[in-house]
Amino acid sequence: MKKFVAHKITDLEAVAIEIITRSSFPTIILVEGDLGAGKTALAKKIGEQLGLSANQIKSPTFSMLNSYKISGNLTFHHLDLYRQKQLDEILLQTLAEIIEDRHALVYIEWPQLLTEWLQQFPLLQKFKLVIEMKSKNERHLTLTEI
């Protein structure tokens, strides 16, 4: 388990680097935190570290899934399941295909619905990241490999 404290957006760079360097691919990151905790902000930092530009990465609030091709075969998949009230077969099928790809980094906001479903992939590398807002300018991020 590793803990980080972020006072500003740029402090998320260290978290992004930690996640990327520990990823063996395929890797899934389950990101928990209240509305506005900074889940999408960290996704942008991960994308930036992978060579994307920050404004290329849009929150998948409505699209549910945004996928970005990175040079060197890697694909960064960013999901936001906030609007998903129950598991959708098409989504599960898509996710199953995504994690069959050895070069996938999958970042999921509001992942709670998937916890049980993911148990059928015991060999998949998974991280849980919890973001807690302590005050407007202090966020605690706890990264655990699960």
Ligand SMILES: Nc1ncnc2c1ncn2[C@@H]1O[C@H](COP(=O)(O)OP(=O)(O)OP(=O)(O)O)[C@@H](O)[C@H]1O
């Ligand atoms: N570490 C941080 N330091 C300062 N501001 C931050 C930090 N992380 C996020 N913010 C700011 O907080 C606001 C909300 O962030 P963001 O959209 O990433 O939250 P979210 O967790 O994705 O929310 P949602 O649950 O609605 O998807 C944004 O304006 C963002 O710039």
Ligand SMILES: [Mg+2]
């Ligand atoms: Mg978000």
